[in-house]
Structures are given as C-alpha cells and as structure tokens.
Amino acid sequence: MPTKKISQRKLGIVLMLLALFVSACSSKADSPSASGESDAPSSGSSGSAAAPSAELPPVKLTYYFPQGELQKDYASVEEAVNQYIQPKLNATVKFMPVVFGDYEQKLNTIVSSGENFDIGWTSNWMFNYESNAEKGAFQDLGELLPKYGADFMKSLPESVIEGSKTSKGKLMAIPNYQVAAKAFGFVIQKEYLEKYNFDVNSIKSFEDLEPFLEVIKKNEPDAIPYFSLGNSFSAIAHGYAGIDNTYYKKGDPDYKLIQLESVPEYMTHTQMLYDWFNKGYIPKDVATANFDETLKTGKIVSYVDWTLQPGGEANIFSHNGGHEVVFVPLTQPEFSGVQPTMTFISRTSKNPERAMMFLNLMNTDSKLFNLMAYGIEGKHYDKVGANTIKLKPEGGYAPDVGWAMGNVIIGYLKEGQPEDTWQKTIELNNTAFVPDIFGFSFDPSGVKTEIANLDAVFKEYDDAVKSGSVDPAVYLPKMVNALKKAGSEKVLQERQKQLDEWLKSKGKK
C-alpha cells in the first residue's frame, strides 16, 4: 500500500477528531449553567415592579413536571410565563420536563443526591408522596401555605387540605385540584346494549351482567364480551367500608380490619370470573394482553372501571376507537382524595417562600395556569368558545397535563367538554360520600420488610387470579398462604394499630 495515501488518511482522521473535540467542548459551553442554582436573572426586575416584588430579590425556580411526550416549544412558553410572573413575584421559572416513563427514576436520583431544585410533581401512584415525604424529600408546607398561599387555600374546601396530609398529619404537598370523587362500575358499549335491547337499569351487580354477556358471546363471535382489568372486587359493593387496603365490615364499631383476599365474598367473586373465563366471556389471553391496545380495537364490549365520573363517557370515546359507552355505577360516588396528583416544594429549595408564591399564583390565576397547561393562544391553541379551546397538535406545545400542574377548575375546557364541567366537578366533590376513615393513611416504615415481600407476592398472583384466568379453588388458597408467609398478618396488625390510634385522635373510637 502506498504510504503517502495512508498518511493523508491519518491526517484526515486527526482533523476529524480535532473537529469532534472542538464541538464537544463547545456543546459544553452553550449548555445552561448547572440547574437548580438560583442565579439572578439579569434584567426585567426594575421597571414595572408591582407591590410585593419591590422588596424581593430576583430568583430562579426550577420546576420538574411530567409529560407524556416532550414538546418542541418549551422556550416560548417559558418566556411568556416568566414575562408574566416576573413583575408579580420577581421570579422566573426554569422548566424541567421529564417524560412519565423516566420521571420516577430521574426524580429518585435527584432527591437522593440532595441536588438543589424547587418544585416537583408527586402522587400516590408514582414518585410516591407518602414514602418520599417520610424520607425527607419535601418541604413542610404547614406554615408556608397559610402564609404565602392563602388565596389558594381559601379557594378549596377544608377537607381537601386535610386529605393532602401524610400519615403523620403533615402537609408536604399541595393538591392539583380536580375531580376527586369516583364510583366503581361497568363501562359498556352502547351499540350492543341497544342492539340486544338490554336495560342498564337492571344491572346492580356482576350477576346481573351475565345474561348480557351470554347474548354477546352467542351472537357476536368477533367481540370480547368482558375484559377483566386488574382487581374487580369492590369491598364497598359487598358490605364492607374503608379506603385503599384498609377495609372493615360496614358498621363495625371496632373497625376490625380484614384481609380482602381471605373473605368468602372474594372467593365467590373470583369463582364467578373463572366461570366467565371458561364460558368464553373473558378472552383466554386476558392476563397478559395489553388493555389499552385491545381497547383501541373497539372489540371490548364491557369492563369495570374504578374511576367513573359524570361526563367521563366522552373521555373513553377517544380511547376505544370511537365507540359510545354507558357507565353503570355499582357504588355511589365516593370522595377519593386528592393524592393522585400533587405538587411539592423540594427540601433542597433555596427559595421555598417564592416557590409557594408561584404555586399560589398558578392555582388561582387562570392566565398563568392556562399558559402553563396549554401554552400561548393562537400559537399552541385556538379559542373556540368563551372558555373552550382547541389544541393545535402541530403548534409545538400540547402536553395536555394541566392535571399535573395545578387547579384545573380555573383553566380552559377542551373542545368536547360540556360548558358546565367544572361546576359539576365542584358539586360532585362537595356532595360525594366521604368514607368514615377518610384522612387515614398508613405509614409503612415499620413493616418495610413485609411490605416488600407482599408486593412481590401480589405481583405473582394478581394478574392470573384477579382476571379469572386460573381456578381460584386452587390458586386463591395458594395466594393467601403466600401472603401469610410474606407477613400479611403482621402488616394487618400494624395497620389496625395505626388505625386505632387515628380513630382515637379523631374521637371516633
């Protein structure tokens, strides 16, 4: 091989590497400064300062929030938000959007490392409120909220603030207020109900649904009569009372807690499901099939949902391939609390007061909330009614996660939602049945060992047993036995102990 050629090539490689290094260094340079620092914005604080900001030094708040998909145009929304809040609070916000799938991992790492940031999203089902509060990730808002968030506090019923507290009775995050009452029941496709002339009012229990499923199975070979999704045993519908995992016989003055899986009704219920499974009402691959994708096909005629809300039928429409559905509640709407979506201020925040002021504004000022939730009018959405908007999917900002940011009731309605949606929501929240022990929440820190092993046992049996795919006569005793071995009794005792203390403190026992 000619040596000259080689050296030219070598030179080329060296040049390419140089280019790489230069660009690597430059991409370091134009990245923003380490996040979480409360560096002062250089301009804008002087002129139009409203009353409060005059005395406040300028700060930058870092705000982590979850997104279904990252948006193209955060920059213009961020700028608009900052222009709006700077005169009011002399603060700017730095958006830290994270996709849902990464949210827990990323936030866990950040809080574990003690990194500085100000605001974030938490819930009782992802990036867990209770356990993160227990481990000291959040600021205590007990004093901050009344002091800097009085407007927001006043706009909510007291039960909502009460329901936002942890098992230790501390307020560590504020609710993103929205519908907080849910009923358990069936979702059934209207088309089939009409075709076979079935009266929904006749359905008061699972047994009442069976004749309908039989008809569907016989006449609609392509349809899935019933899809069992997760747990379908409602303790409330079977004469028990309580809230998540804390159930007792209704009216029991001792509030003696039960293990759901061990009650006779539970066995009867799963046996019925297994019967449906064998009769072909439930598809054979139900335990492993992806519900969302199956729903999209429009083949599912009926299933249960724990979160039925008035007017919610329209939401299902967009998930199931455009088939109209009817809700058939089996229980009355029950106040379910506000912990499914909350906003916290980080323990590591250097400006918790200002963060609270910002949250106060976002939860009471429609303009700010709408800006955060929907972006800029004309660019990211169009107004189609007095308070109704239509999102522009190509606008670059349509995350549509207002529910994770603040009080949705002060925000716009999306096209298709009835004008009175928010009034109805408020009404429902205020009139819903509040369970006797609402406000109690279980502190698992004393029985972590058992909880860990129980979680694993549940995962092993849940899908198969609760979907009716296996014979409960065989598997339910197995499951109960495995739960016992993993320490279910100890956890139940601990739960009972905590509940008794709670009841005493509330004067209920």
Added chain:
Amino acid sequence: MEFDDNEGSKPTMGFDEVNELGKRIRSEWGLFKKNYELFTLGLPGLAFIFIFSYLPMLGIIMAFKDFHYDKGIWGSAWVGFKNFEFFFVSDTAFRITRNTVLYQAGYLFFTTVFSLAFAVMLNEISRKSVKVYQTALFLPYFLSWVVVYYIVFTLLDLKNGLLNTVLAAFGAEPHNWYLESGPWPYILNIVSLWKNIGFSTLVYFAAIIAISPEYYEAARIDGATRWQMARKITIPLITPIISILLILSVGGLVSGDFGLHYFIPNNSGMTFPTTDIIDTYVYRALTKLGDVGMASAVGLFQSTVGLVLVLLANAMAKRLNPENSLW
C-alpha cells in the same frame, strides 16, 4: 516518548532522602523503580478507575443505613443488617436464588459451547462469508429487550402466534405460554443464546485469528485433519481467553439478566416459579417502597457471593494451570 528514568542503574544508588526507614522500604523502592515504567503505563487507567469506581463505592454503606434524603448518606441512621432482612426471610429466597444460579449456569454453558463451535467453524470458511455471518450474529445486539419481547410474542401469542399455529396444524391444543411455567427454561435459554452469541463468538474468533499460521502449516505437513487441528491447536491456544471469560462469568452466577427475565415473560405472575430471579424479585418488591438501602443490600450480597465464587474459580484455574488464572 522520551522517559528520563534510571532503569538499569543499581537500586541502591541515588537516594538521599531514604535513610533510617530501613532496608525494607529501600529495597521496595528499588523494586518500584524497576517497575516504574510499567507503572506509568498503568497509571491513567488506575486513576480513572479510582475516580469513577472506587470513590462512589462509599455508597456501599447505604446497605447498612436507613437512608433519609434530608440526613444524607453519612447522617442517616445505622441499621445493621436490617436492610438484608426482607430478602433472606422471604419465602421465595430459595426459589429465586436457585433460578438465578441455574439460569446463569445454563447461559454460560450454552453460550460458551456454541460460540466456541461457531468461532472454530468461522475460521474454516472464506473471509467473505465470515463477514456476512458475523454481521448477522450482531443484529440482535441492537434490539433492546423490550423489542425482543415483541419478537418473542410473535411466536408465543395465544391467537396469532407462530408456535400455536404450528401446534394447531398438528391438531394439538394451543398453549397460553404466558400462564405456564414449564416451557420458560427452554424459551429463556434460547432467547439468551440468540441475543448473546455474537459477542462471545467474536471474542473467540479474534483470539483464533491471532494464532500464528505457522502452527497450522506445520500440522498440515504432518497430515493433520481439520478436526485434529481444531482440537490440538486452536482450542489449546485460546484456552487463556476461554479461562478468563469463564472465571469472570462465574462472578455473575448470582446476578441475573434483568431485562431478559422481566420483559420476555412479560412480567407475567404465573411464569414466576421458573422465570423469577433475584434481580426481578428485588425490582418488584421495592418499586413501590423505593428504598435505596434495601436495594443496595441485595446488590452487596450478590457482589460478595460473586467475589467468593470468582476467588474459588481462580484458585481452581491456577491449580490446573497457572497460566490460565486471572491473577
């Protein structure tokens, strides 16, 4: 590349500062000077490892702490071995440990045997076809376990799955594979082999082509068959590499492949008796609790067992042939 050192000079010469510290240190320093050049060669790597691997190892103490964010790693309370408890008291501890060890041993065995065979065979055919086959062997490497799940699902699906279609053609009942535990040892071993074979094959192949051709020429003159050459020349000459790979893999006997065991059986409970391994179990047990201390406790347990196994394996290798041991 000029180095200003004193190699070749007598070890005792030129040390003013070494005095009463003794002969021992003096001779040690002398020996260091002899090895000084090699030491500088190794220094960048060792420093890098120190910064990026050893410094963060301070985090191991989290396994013995009740980690609270507000108190930090140092400030959190010591809890002794409490974090290890959940794993050892669990009823499934035996099952998942057995599964982990058996699967890892299975993967190790099949991957080694097949990749050695493939590498030896690749050496027998023309370079052009080697290129094509090798590229193909690496295709699965680019598919994440989640994507592999969809591929496997195409085979195992209850309604449209290839396997059930074939079964139906023979008049057999379709299987709901994701609700059975029996077939999974076969499925997982096949999938693991399929995904990982490219790596080991390439390592062995690279080792084989580095063998001097003179050995083969001499053997051919002696009239050796290809099978004999493979057995008497190829395999013995790459034994050190095989040995290193084996010893290192032994350390992973108690640490399973999370992605493979979590995604491929679709995290389906009924398959757990044969698919659940330590890593997936810990994930399931701790996702809700999110307890860093308990997670690191299991990790520490796995590492320690791995270390013991590697030390044993290395000692064994050393006894057989010191040339093949890791250190």
Added chain:
Amino acid sequence: MVGDPVTPAANQTSMANILIHALFIVVFLAMLLPFLLVLAISVTQENSLIRHGYRLIPAVFSLDAYSYIFRSPLLLVRAYWITIQTTILGTLGSLILTSLTAYVVSRKDYRYVRGTTFYVFFTMLFNGGLVPSYILMTQYLHLKDTIWALILPGMLTPFYILIMKGFIGEIPRELIESAKVDGAREWRIFFRIVLPLSKPALATLGLFIAFNYWNSWFPALLYVNNERLVPIQLLLTRMMNTINFLSTNSQFMSGISIDTSKFPNLSARMAMTVLAAGPMMFVFPFFQKYFVKGLTVGSLKG
C-alpha cells in the same frame, strides 16, 4: 482483503464446508428474520397490527410511523450527531485506556501485577450504586449537561480490560523480552509491538465499546436536561418507557383523563428502533478489515 493461502480451508472444498455454510445460513436467518420483523412492523398500519398480529409481510403498508418521527427532523439529526460524537470520542479514549491498563496487567513480570489485576477486577462486581456516582458527576466533577457526562461513565469497563489482558497475553513473551534486551522502553514496546500485534483484539473490543456507546442512554437520562445533548437512544427509550408506564399504570391513568392516543404507537416505536440501530450496520465492515489473519512477527518488520 488479504488472500487466504494460509487458511486451512482455502484449498479444500469439502462436505464439511458445505455443512458449515448450511449451518450458518440457518443461524443467519435466525438472526435476520426477527430484525426484518421489526422493520415490517414499522411499516405496517397500526390498526392492522392490532387486528392481524405481527407479520413479516405487512397486511396494510403505511409509512405513518416514519412521518411521525420525522415531524421534527432537527431533533433527530442533532441526536444522531450527539451519538456519533460520543461513540467516536468514547471508543477512542476507551481503547487507549483499556489497552494500556490491560497491557500492564498482562505482564507477568510486573511486580504489582496481581494487586493491579484485582484492583481492576474488584470494580466489576462491586459498585456504590447510582446515587454516589450521580453526586460525583454533578456536584464534584460538574459534568451535568455536558457531553462528557455521556462519554466518561463506561469509558473503562473492567470486563474489557480483562479480556484484552487475555488477548495481549497471547503475544509471545520472547518478543517483549528481546525488545527489552535491545534497550526499548516500555512505552515504545507498547506502541511499536503490542498494539500492532493486537489489531484483531482492538477491533473486537473497539466494536463492543462502540456498540455500547451507540446503545447507551442511561447517562443521558440522568445527566442531561438540555435537549441539544440528547442521543438517539434516549429518544427511543423515552418512547418505550412511556408506553411501559402506561400499561402498568392504566388503572390510575383512566381516572386522570390523559389522552393515550397522543403517545407513539407500536409502529412508531419499531421505526425508532430501526432508525436507532440502522447506522451501526454500516460500521461493522470498518472494524472487520482488522480481522485479518496472518499478523505475525514477520509482518511487524514490514
């Protein structure tokens, strides 16, 4: 390509060769067909996927998935560029560090060889977990939102050092000894003798390291908030994680009226897989030219 006069197989085509080829063609298909399936799913219309299952030949052909991804071409181009940068810089740095360290631990006459080997090996089993590494990277090294945060973690894998040690150990010791007798310094021996003789090994490891960098997304997930520094695999992982999240939390999600139709569907995820893996297919031949047989002592002098 070098001719094959020394390959045992060169001058005899036999039954054995045909069998070997037959076997490898089967293996070839076993590796290729699943990949083609992924490709097929990416060009199949979503509804037909749900109705008919996954097929090698799309029931209804559609490029929707690709047009969905190419809605924001700039994002994609930038992500490729970041991935290419990290892969090239990372692989080169890693190869140099790995082979240097491996050479040292391969020298049995090195006084500290056992200790050094163990020092390297120990990090293969023990690590301090995510949190301390994160603290180190962000609070001490200040590498958050820099490309180095994508390059430095994973630059030195103990496993590769030890494999490389195995390869270098194959080099006849007499070569090094005689060079030393000739008065060559260690650095010179390394660069003039050891490295050239390790070409197949360097190519092998280089390939693995390059693949790892190409496939890596976790450091980006942790250390990068700046969208300009997001590599291609993180784009893919985000899609996958979000879907996985949705199916595990669907019971919660139904209460919060989130519009799942907005999320990337299966074809889009497969299209992204194809786009993320595709370019690496062309890298293979580049490395393969170093898989040349017959690198002997003699060839060094040429």
